[in-house]
Amino acid sequence: MASVSLDRVRKAFPGAPDAVHELSLEIADGEFVSLVGPSGCGKSTTLNLIAGLDQPTSGSIRIDGKPVEGLEPGERDIAMVFQSYALYPHKDVRGNLAFPLEVARLERSEIDKRIAETAELLGISKLLSRKPRELSGGQRQRVALGRALVRKPRVYLLDEPLSNLDAGLRAQMRAELRRLHQKLRATFIYVTHDQAEAMTLSDRIALLRAGELQQTGTPREIYQRPANRFVAEFFGTPRINVVPARVLGLEGDDLVGIRPEQIELLSERASGVLEATVEEAEMTGAELWVTLSLGGESMVARAPSDFAAHPGGRVWIRFPADRVLRFEQSGRTLSQTRL
Amino acid sequence: MKRLPVLVFFLGPLAWQVLTSFWPEPELTRALPHALTVANYAGLGTTFARAVLNSLLVAAGTTALCLAVGASAAFAVAKLEFRGRSLLFGGALAISMFPPIATVSPLYLVLRAAGLRDTLAGLILPYATFALPLTLWLLTSFFRDLPDELYRAARVDGCTPWQAFVHVFLPLSWPALATSAILVFIFSWNELLYALSFISTPSKRTIPVAIALFAGEHVEPWGQIAAASVVATVPLAFLTLFFQRRIVAGLTAGAVKE
Ligand SMILES: Nc1ncnc2c1ncn2[C@@H]1O[C@H](COP(=O)(O)OP(=O)(O)O)[C@@H](O)[C@H]1O
Numbered sequence: 001m002a003s004v005s006l007d008r009v010r011k012a013f014p015g016a017p018d019a020v021h022e023l024s025l026e027i028a029d030g031e032f033v034s035l036v037g038p039s040g041c042g043k044s045t046t047l048n049l050i051a052g053l054d055q056p057t058s059g060s061i062r063i064d065g066k067p068v069e070g071l072e073p074g075e076r077d078i079a080m081v082f083q084s085y086a087l088y089p090h091k092d093v094r095g096n097l098a099f100p101l102e103v104a105r106l107e108r109s110e111i112d113k114r115i116a117e118t119a120e121l122l123g124i125s126k127l128l129s130r131k132p133r134e135l136s137g138g139q140r141q142r143v144a145l146g147r148a149l150v151r152k153p154r155v156y157l158l159d160e161p162l163s164n165l166d167a168g169l170r171a172q173m174r175a176e177l178r179r180l181h182q183k184l185r186a187t188f189i190y191v192t193h194d195q196a197e198a199m200t201l202s203d204r205i206a207l208l209r210a211g212e213l214q215q216t217g218t219p220r221e222i223y224q225r226p227a228n229r230f231v232a233e234f235f236g237t238p239r240i241n242v243v244p245a246r247v248l249g250l251e252g253d254d255l256v257g258i259r260p261e262q263i264e265l266l267s268e269r270a271s272g273v274l275e276a277t278v279e280e281a282e283m284t285g286a287e288l289w290v291t292l293s294l295g296g297e298s299m300v301a302r303a304p305s306d307f308a309a310h311p312g313g314r315v316w317i318r319f320p321a322d323r324v325l326r327f328e329q330s331g332r333t334l335s336q337t338r339l
Numbered sequence: 340m341k342r343l344p345v346l347v348f349f350l351g352p353l354a355w356q357v358l359t360s361f362w363p364e365p366e367l368t369r370a371l372p373h374a375l376t377v378a379n380y381a382g383l384g385t386t387f388a389r390a391v392l393n394s395l396l397v398a399a400g401t402t403a404l405c406l407a408v409g410a411s412a413a414f415a416v417a418k419l420e421f422r423g424r425s426l427l428f429g430g431a432l433a434i435s436m437f438p439p440i441a442t443v444s445p446l447y448l449v450l451r452a453a454g455l456r457d458t459l460a461g462l463i464l465p466y467a468t469f470a471l472p473l474t475l476w477l478l479t480s481f482f483r484d485l486p487d488e489l490y491r492a493a494r495v496d497g498c499t500p501w502q503a504f505v506h507v508f509l510p511l512s513w514p515a516l517a518t519s520a521i522l523v524f525i526f527s528w529n530e531l532l533y534a535l536s537f538i539s540t541p542s543k544r545t546i547p548v549a550i551a552l553f554a555g556e557h558v559e560p561w562g563q564i565a566a567a568s569v570v571a572t573v574p575l576a577f578l579t580l581f582f583q584r585r586i587v588a589g590l591t592a593g594a595v596k597e
């Protein structure tokens with residue numbers, strides 16, 4: 001097990017803005033940290049730098065406190081799971097699992113023992129003699145995971161490992177990953193563009209945008225105290241509502257943000273409420289997502305599924321003032337002052 | 340039925356060649372022979388057998404050399420980052436732009452200086468050089484189509500770039516290797532210009548040279564030339580038929596998503 005630390009790591013590809021810009025990040029031993037952000041924000045590049053598949057333009061990386069500069073990927077005691085799984089097509093499952101151990105010249109008996117253990121753990125014992133093309137997506141995913149597990153590395157790097165699975169399987173694998181992390185207590189660095197995945201899996205999240213770190217924190221911190229508007233809008237479904245302060249009857253020219261679940265919908269007027277018009281109501285099963293028109297702005301609120309909302313109808317809203325986030329005029333940084 | 344004209348167009352000359360090779364020499368001017376004979380084949384003799392052997396040696400040697408150099412170079416161009424990568428690729432392609440005839444005399448001098456004139460190795464080297472661009476081109480596009488993540492996975496699993504090439508990429512590239520092998524083999528099997536220019540000892544001649552020199556000063560032994568051509572063609576035809584599927588797969592690899 002090992003900590004991973006990045007100190008002002010920069011990666012520039014020729015003729016492009018920095019893919020990763022001055023990234024500093026401390027990942028503790030045994031922690032599950034997600035790197036999230038929109039496509040192209042530098043997540044995979046960061047992972048490749050940690051793995052040693054790419055070299056940083058400047059800055060330094062330490063694993064377990066030791067600089068890894070100049071170490072080959074195979075010498076870093078890391079394992080990586082790729083988005084495409086990258087299984088070796090000409091080797092059967094056993095061959096795929098054995099490969100990293102064979103390269104490391106382990107004893108045959110040790111190799112067989114580890115393969116059996118890993119296959120047992122992941123429930124792929126029956127698939128050992130199949131070729132990757134004879135496996136379903138979910139099975140390939142497990143084999144890819146297995147190829148990382150057999151090596152018993154100190155750090156696991158996972159690059160969008162679940163993004164090629166269908167929704168049901170993804171939820172199942174998420175739970176399994178969490179279970180695996182708890183069992184192994186190894187350091188996991190997990191890349192995803194899916195905010196919900198990052199939320200449910202991680203001890204801590206680091207959000208990147210165009211190569212720049214926006215915020216790190218626990219899922220709760222990031223959700224409740226986003227460092228800026230980008231972070232606030234990245235997490236949560238439906239998205240946070242960002243409107244001029246006056247729309248919510250608040251002081252100032254700033255923009256303010258309020259999460260859809262913080263807005264309470266009432267079908268009758270009461271004291272301290274604002275009046276709004278229903279634009280649209282979207283039934284999601286457990287609840288109703290109501291799009292409102294208020295002071296010329298659109299906002300979304302979440303309501304119980306039996307709430308009566310009809311397009312064009314009138315409703316009243318109320319919200320806890322201390323849950324409103326206030327953004328500075330630039331829209332970029334957020335003042336943490338409570339209202 | 341629509342295929343018939345096409346078949347006649349492509350196979351007609353070949354059929355004619357085969358027929359001529361069984362045609363008794365004295366009856367060549369007749370519309371049809373009275374009887375067929377194997378005399379033309381029998382008359383080819385040991386000199387020609389020697390030429391076939393030489394051609395096999397040269398073609399096999401060229402193919403082996405070309406693939407060994409081409410495959411590793413193509414892998415480097417496709418998957419590794421190094422200075423002068425495009426220069427290497429471009430340079431190799433530029434070689435194929437030279438008309439061979441322009442290189443005959445300089446090459447002659449080089450080979451003579453290296454003591455390789457009038458040897459089979461002296462043919463293999465220039466053949467491999469000229470066939471390399473095509474091999475490099477084919478194999479590079481094949482390797483490029485294999486996912487980068489496969490290379491990265493191998494590296495993370497502890498492979499050096501060379502081990503990744505040998506253990507992961509080579510075993511996957513049989514279709515492309517077979518395609519390149521056939522094309523290189525055919526090229527060196529058919530080559531006449533260099534073989535004619537660099538080889539002087541009769542026992543070291545290759546098939547094309549042997550056939551070209553059949554003709555005496557006053558006679559053209561058409562029957563024997565036809566028989567020799569058939570002997571030269573048959574191995575190629577079988578080789579190609581055998582690998583046909585793979586050749587198509589190799590040439591179009593990655594052209595469409597699976
Ligand atoms: N090998 C490369 N050469 C040039 N640019 C690259 C290379 N790899 C990634 N990039 C660029 O770096 C940026 C970050 O890419 P990446 O880390 O793959 O993003 P993500 O994984 O977050 O989607 C992108 O703009 C991408 O185009």
Ligand SMILES: [Mg+2]
Pocket residue numbers: 043044045
């Ligand atoms: Mg990526």
